[in-house]
Amino acid sequence: MEIIDILLTANFWAAALRIATPLIFGVLGALICERAGVLNLGIEGIFTAGAMAGWMAVWLGAGLWGGVLFAALAGSFFGLIHAILTVPLGLSQHVSGIGVTLLATSLSYFTYRTALPDVSSPPRIIPFQPLDIPILSDLPFIGPALLSQTALTMLALVMVFVTGWVLYRTPLGLAIRAVGDNPSSVEAQGLSVYALRIGAVVAGSSLMALGGAFLTMSAFDAFFFGMINGRGWVCIALTVFASWRPGKALLGALLFGAFDAFQVRLQTEVGAFLPSQVFLMMPYLLSIAALIIVARKADYPKALLVPWFKGQR
């Protein structure tokens, strides 16, 4: 019927993928950090910082890819703060993460307000445009769903593959997975626990920032206050749901995107009967539900949240 029809349109899946893109970046970033044993609750703020930094760089004339680079740098800056506080100093990952979120958010807002003191409507940039990839676009169904996507979505899909490859196919990934399970195993083999963890948090944070950058440089064309709106926290939930695997992260984000796209369409069908807030709550409720579903069998990286000090046995 109508509902089934919605699910079968390429248009719908295009929207789902669009909604999923920032989440893909975010979940990949979060899972890299957590695989190394560090929970990064700075994610919400890092999204904001990435959104602001990327947008502002483009607005100042850096070009779109310059903006992407700048966003990633902003992400790694805040990631580095979190990494220093939680890895060598071994401070509470919860509190440090919240602190980084507050810092990154307020610094982004302050910078934006300082650069643009009295604008009533936010200035716009020319965002990434949909790509037309010769062979892919000709595929049935998948083609049209991918057709309207921008380069950043393609980058997200590529990053799923890259993250999976690095984690499971390279010596570096082996070391990251080991350090999140038992840091002593890494130190005993002569690798640096600190370097691996700090590196993972910085790399993961720069991916998170790209999720934010997607919002201001692809989904929209401007920066708004409060535009991240909990997307970062949703990613933390999805990371558990994805059992810390890049492939499942893509799947989880897509499911989430599909659900969100579906409720938007449902809203236009039955919106008259239910308040719009019910639909807006869906993503958050869904995230909580996802956490509850996997809670029993969630296989957390064993050293997650556990600080490790050099010379500790």
Next chain:
Amino acid sequence: MSSAANPSLKTSRQLLLQLAAITKKFGPLIANDAIDLDLHKGEIVALLGENGAGKTTLMNILFGHYVADAGTVMVAGADGILAPLEPGAPQAALDAGIGMVHQHFALAENLSGLDNIVLGTEPIFRLRRDRTKARTKLAKLMAGSGLNVDLNQPVHKLTVGEKQRIEILKALYRDARLLVLDEPTAVLTPQEADSLFATLRQLAATGLSVIIIAHKLAEVLAVSHRIAVLRGGKKVGEMATDQADRRSIAELMVGRDVPVSRRSERAPGKPVIALRDVTIDRGDARRSLHGVNLMAREGEILGIAGVSGNGQAALAQLIAGLDRPDIGSVEIFGEKVTKFDAHQFAQNGIARIPEDRHHDGMVGSMTVAENIAIEDVRSRDYQKFGFLDFEAIRKRAEHAIVDYDVRCPGPDAPARLLSGGNIQKLILARVLEKSPKLILANQPSRGLDVGAQSEVHRRLLEAREGGAAVILISEDLDELLTLSDQIAVIHAGHVSAAIAAHDIDRSELGLMMAGQKKTDENTPRSGDPA
């Protein structure tokens, strides 16, 4: 060097390692006090000493986990010339051919054995991993040493013995010339230990040098060429193994006469606790019990022998009131237990001594007094209308500190300042003060020095004299054989019938611990009052 006096040792006499005047302090504690130690190629040296003698600290310095405050570490290079080793750098130690097998294995359990072995041996920034060479080399190593293990299994699926083999292979794979093993037999059955020793001798014959850290005399006599004894951070003696005299080494280790715990003969009384066909299935073998029958009587110590991870944790949880049986029942003082509740158990006269005293036994930031009263704060003696009676809590602590000789700055000092032995005394003060009728002692003397150990033993025997039933879970066969009236063996969640301690053959016990002999012949044991 004294080892030169050992005629049976066929080494090329090439000096491989030289530790000179190593000193390490932790705050006021001197863990290593100017220790010298030499090691030759193909030699097995046992580093013998009590807990806290400084053995592990010394080896951690060698391996770069700690930096010594003074002294030098010299290692011979491939050319046989001694060169200083960079301190504080595990990588430097690895490069110099030093491999270490820690007591707590340094393995990532989510990875396969092969992954753990090659971790860190390949350039880290590479796009692919090539495992064919590694596999060939390991196959050769395994064939040459008899260290057989499935390298493709994730480590969490391996047994303790297999994990240890992975650890040794890790070192051999890096072409270690010196292998350090920290208390390697603590987690093994006697038979597994024998086979480890055979492997080590075989490896030493091919030129590998080995340092074994141990605190048990018998096993180092079996495997080593030379023995160095540490006590209180100092090296107090060194001798060739074949010239070693058991008694004098024991005295060197302890530094005084070892008080021997003696059990008096005593007829057991009525049953205090009985488990009837108890099954607890938690999916994980170490947390499960299968059809366990067990009974302890007044004035009796029932020893539970077994290699760690065979269900002791589940048994202890059950008796501590922290878990309930899925099937079967528990009777305590003749009544079937319906409510498994740690608070209730403690109030009903069950003294519970936890396995991990730091993790489960105390709240570090709370005071000594609060930690002593923690089980009883809800009782009328220590609170009025919900408000704590600090005076009463403090008074109890003052008594306990004197009676149990808890060395601490005072009742108001945070408990984290206490040493392991004193934490155990604090726990004894907490649970024995109330003249319990049943005592669960889970690894009560593990990691304690001789003094604290004998204090724990004395207290348990005293409680037995007073008519308490004691369930003693231990991995230390000597402890079990000294203290227990009856011994049952736990293996893979099955508990054997209890056997009178004086009837037990050590090697038989070893076979039962390894699961070679059936452990669940749960016929009612001799002396069961029908």
Next chain:
Amino acid sequence: MIRFEPRTNPSAIMVYGIPVMAAIIAILLAAIPLALAGAPIIKAYGLMISGAFGSMFSISEMLTRATPLILTGLAAAIAFRAKLWNIGAEGQLYMGSMAAVAIGSGVIDGPSYIMIPVVLIAGAVAGAVMLIGPTLLKTRLGVDEVVTTLLLNFIVILFVQMMLEGVLKDPMSMGWPQSEPVIDSAVLPPLIERMRVHLGLVIALTCAVALAIFVKRTVWGFEIRAVGENAAAARFSGISVTKTMVLVAMLSGGLAGLAGVSEVAGTRGYLATDLSPGYGYAGIVVAMLARLSPVGVIISAVFVASVFVGADSMSRAIGVSSYLADLIVAMSLLCVLIGGFLTRFKVRFEHQKSAG
């Protein structure tokens, strides 16, 4: 090489001095963004101080701001004490305010000595209920409460919005989504005439002192401390970790709910979705600056409130964005974290010993 050595007993100067240092450093660090924004730095600091403390009025404004911060700070402090990571004080605050408005805007009426306790209790209960769910999910299923409480904040705000456009909507508000005003008998009266600071401050201070006594001197406080410091040992000794966690959840959620009541019934008079400028999140900073001590929360709440009020007034005067306040607050959290590290460890700089 840098090494960290654990300190066994940090001195009192360190314990109490470090939060103060952290606050001062955070304020000094604010000079960097001020300079980058091209503001006169000394003047800006002067304006901030006079904005928060310059007059009776500004002190009253500052204390009005401090009131909800004390309550959310206490909410975070008691929860963090038990290692219950309640980041949902913002949502609990809104639930509390909504309960207060639902009951206190004319459904029932009575004298103040009945109405005020009734709205306070209603708000506290609503806040407590909000946290019990995530707490049980944590203790029963192992669901991370950080994420659930964070996500609930967004759900609650949407729920409040929905209610304000629905059953709670004030028909007189000309289309603005806001509630009917709290009736006079339920309003927390001002403490000083013509000033905004109200009875909520007294309630907040009372809560702080009561909580301090509760934690330090009662059996339940003892159990909360034990569970927070070492849950395994607490469980082994016979303390029910689940029950203790639920108690903590009720206290923490209840305190956050009270903050909501205090805001609608004391400061604002009605409920709207902009009731809280992030008091729930700022409460975390307040609690951390106070090193989770209930009495310390009073002082750190005053500090955070004066930063907000001071920055607002400076912002009006010289046009620097008032997000500077959020920036200072965030930096003081990170500074106090590092400070906390320094109370636990000595930092030693040493030269790599030559190995010869």
